[in-house]
């Protein structure tokens with residue numbers, strides 16, 4: 001594992017730093033910076049994505065012929081790491097750029113590539129992902145939203161849930177059942193649906209931290225042109241597994257930076273807190289908890305480096321990607337719990353309350369962290385993947 005960077009890579013890092021210094025939204029990342037909400041946040045992130053694009057920092061792993069940068073894994077890792085250091089936001093369409101974009105590039109027609117890719121990287125059109133349903137999350141292949149072919153159109157009926165950004169999205173990439181008689185993985189197709197189509201109802205879901213990031217989406221006889229099918233009919237399951245091989249691992253270095261920052265913030269909170277009438281850092285239990293987080297953070301760091309090293313040597317993260325997901329999501333929850341314990345009675349005060357510690361920001365991140373072990377594959381599912389693909393243990397069912 002050689003972790004040194006070439007002079008050219010160091011110059012690239014300097015270019016990224018200068019871009020971030022000149023372009024980050026005013027005040028971003030500073031304590032007390034108030035994030036705009038709702039549509040105002042969408043417009044801020046749209047502007048941010050366009051600035052990133054202008055300087056060559058959007059769709060970095062996409063080939064140049066599709067408007068990407070053809071960047072190396074090391075350049076992407078440097079960019080992600082520098083963004084994490086200043087807590088910069090991702091582009092508005094980041095999920096689409098890493099998921100449906102590569103899917104269109106690999107399985108789409110030339111007309112689909114021309115129609116959808118430029119508007120995706122320029123943030124002219126926002127995308128949401130319609131995969132999960134009320135009875136199909138971890139077991140996604142059980143999905144029941146139907147799409148029946150009638151001439152040149154599909155007629156879509158059913159419901160999606162937990163659809164992030166659906167209330168702002170122009171397009172939805174979704175999995176639908178097109179053959180009810182086939183085995184469940186073989187009767188699924190991959191469609192792109194215009195969110196302004198008649199028959200679509202979006203109902204925002206309120207989360208426990210007060211935000212409304214995701215939605216229920218209902219489809220009632222929604223007409224979708226057949227040319228919005230990606231790949232062939234009933235091949236959607238295979239099509240949906242497309243991702244750019246090096247995309248996942250290049251995030252590894254930035255993730256370490258992000259959780260190291262939370263750890264440092266936690267130590268600062270402990271220094272400023274009191275327990276049993278004296279400074280919290282004098283308390284053996286607090287010190288042991290912080291030491292445990294630090295040890296876990298170091299374990300996470302070396303796992304990040306292992307994945308990054310595999311990527312730069314031409315490999316792919318495979319099941320080890322699940323180890324990272326499990327480590328960061330559970331470590332972050334434990335750190336957030338320590339923050340609540342340090343705030344003691346004040347942990348009940350929200351941002352609006354007088355006397356809230358650090359403007360109530362730990363309360364929001366504590367509540368938001370509960371979703372980390374659910375979204376993008378639950379902890380139990382990650383453990384199953386690690387058991388089967390990393391440890392080679394047999395399946396139980």
Ligand SMILES: Cc1cc2nc3c(=O)[nH]c(=O)nc-3n(C[C@H](O)[C@H](O)[C@H](O)COP(=O)(O)OP(=O)(O)OC[C@H]3O[C@@H](n4cnc5c(N)ncnc54)[C@H](O)[C@@H]3O)c2cc1C
Pocket residue numbers: 128129130131132133134135136137138139161162163164165214371372374375376377378379380381384
């Ligand atoms: C913040 C957030 C944003 C999201 N955004 C989107 C989005 O934009 N688009 C989208 O399509 N989806 C989205 N999701 C949904 C997410 O993908 C699902 O919540 C996730 O896949 C889990 O599915 P589920 O909620 O149906 O839980 P279930 O699959 O019903 O699981 C319930 C419990 O059973 C356990 N379990 C299930 N199967 C097994 C098994 N085989 N072995 C052991 N334990 C098991 C799970 O670990 C969990 O504890 C989002 C979720 C969150 C939290």
